[in-house]
Amino acid sequence: MGAFIIRRLFWAIFLFIVATIITYVIFFVIPSDPATIACGTHCTPPIIAHIRLSLHLNLPFYQQYWLFLWNMLRHGSLGYSFVNGASVRWIIGQAAPITGSLVAGGAVCWLALSIPVGVISALRPRSILDRAGMVFVLIGISAPVVWIGLILAYIFGFKLGWTPIATYCNFFPSHQIGVCSGPANWAYHLVLPWATFMLLFAALYVRLIRANVMETMSEDFVRTARAKGASSARVLFQHVLRNSMLPVVTILGMDIGLALGGAVFTETVFNLNGLGQTLISAASQENLPVVVGVVVFATVAVIIFNFLVDVAYAWLDPRIRLST
Amino acid sequence: MALLEVTDLVTRFRTDDGIVQAVSGVSFSLDRGQTLGVVGESGSGKSVTFLTVMGLVDPRHADVTGSVRFDGNELLGASFSTLRKIRGQRIGMIFQDPMTSLNPVKRIGWQLEEAVLIHNDVSRSEARRRSLEVLDEVEIPRADARIDDYPHQFSGGMRQRVMIAMALINQPDLLIADEPTTALDVTTQAQILRLMKKLQDEHGTAIVMITHDLGVVAELADDAAVMYGGRIVEEAKVQDLFAQPEMPYTWGLLGSLPRADITAARLEQIPGQPPSLLRPPNGCAFNPRCAYAFDRCRAELPELRPSPTSGEHRFRCHLDDADRLRIWTAKKAELTSTEGTAA
Structure with a gap:
């Protein structure tokens, strides 16, 4: 297990360096002049030159990259926004909980929906529910996330008025008057974004879970359990489910990275100031430190999440636990 | 009265290509403590016959007619809960491939205890005590150290011993062994057969030995039935058949x-x-x-x-x-x- 963790750690560092270098390279390849943008409207060449110097934009890119690495390792700093001088750490600290709530809540929703539906369709193949599930899957796979989001916002938010259409409320209650906060408000405002995520991913997961459960049901050890006299419920919960969830956990690990990407669109549709929104506005302002900051954060999040998935996998499957 | 009496058993599977009649009117009977060897090639219907006896063919795909009387009770058409009480309690079953017949994510001890707990209202510690006892009986060395291992930590022969232990843990009247030695190497085969014979002598269990190996039948069985194309084509006392x-x-x-x-x-x-x-x-x-x-x-x-x-x-x-x-x-x-x- 020790060697396994060390190997994973080296991979994580390697991945991290590759992701940040690529971001830097892209930034230097595109023709850009962040200093002009940062300067604003009343600009003179000397001011621009001064800004360029203070932002270290006069240095070649490998030196800039080295400065970035050094500041991060030495001071734990991700730098300061070119545009308004705010600390990138602070900016990410503001945006990350929003995206975190969106993706984590969305994942819980899509699993909560797709596990029961997938299992029931596996147990009753070709039934009405199985076929209805198939239609739902096709819609989920074919429809773009922006379209789903807008349709949901239009129907449930605008026409029916059941849910808020946009904005985010903090999970932790705030004492300020007139500020929307608290777990209930938090969840209420995220219902539609979660539903969007759910439709997008549950579709694939229903099919995946259905296929895995059907495959596991035909395994020899399931026949053994039946021959022991186990009830159908016992066969399903004790013998089939855990075995059929193994591939689902693997895919889930991969999809969390994908979901962070999907968050960019969902946040735009529902006007949530999460990492996706932050990234888009920073990229359009050529605000390199913020872009790199978001990339660093997302990379670390994906690496940590994949590590958790590996641990979960080892817990689910004893064969993996002992072979590593 | 015979322990198991099968009359005119027919099992048909509905497939996309048409109806497959896997068993076509099989009749036989087996007395307590006796061993019946059922011989045939793959696809002769021998396994399906006994999966039908156990009610383990999927009723969504299979039509079954005839009669299966176990200890005087009709099993065909019996309720699921009746069948469940018989499976594992009065009829134990072991299968061909010990590598895939145990749940890979559950400990051996858990799987044995489960077999006890399904049929008996006893505590988990009592179930564990019985599990250890039966592992000793099937000659697993250092059973108390190995009871918390996972199936993949056991060899094929050892896994088949665990399967036998699990099938016999509730002391059933009948053990159906579906090619129990086919997937094992020759020396292990001999050990498993000897073990089954020993356990039969000790507990008086009747055995159905499904095999394609006439040698196994000669070794273990009292009666033999040869199956071909879903039918019994010859049945006799073993010595007469040979x-x-x-x-x-x-x-x-x-x-x-x-x-x-x-x-x-x-x-x-x-x-x-x-x-x-x-x-x-x-x-x-x-x-x-x-x-x-x-x-x-x-x-x-x-x-x-x-x-x-x-x-x-x-x-x-x-x-x-x-x-x-x-x-x-x-x-x-x-x-x-x-x-x-x-x-």
């Missing part, structure tokens, strides 16, 4: 059996493939592969009829008594005379 087999398929099986006491130059094989159960041949199912087939064999299914020597010995063949005796005598001579040519 002394005087009455039909060509059984002759072929005996000819292909390697024997240590005879150095045959080469083993015989039965030409051709087992019949398609989707489109079975007309008449006798064996006729396309039979060297002695004549017109009647291709038109009419032979009835199961008693042999001239014993009423308990029954077989399906149109050849008359004199022909069969002549062919078998010649074949027997040929099988034993090869000794000289090889030496």
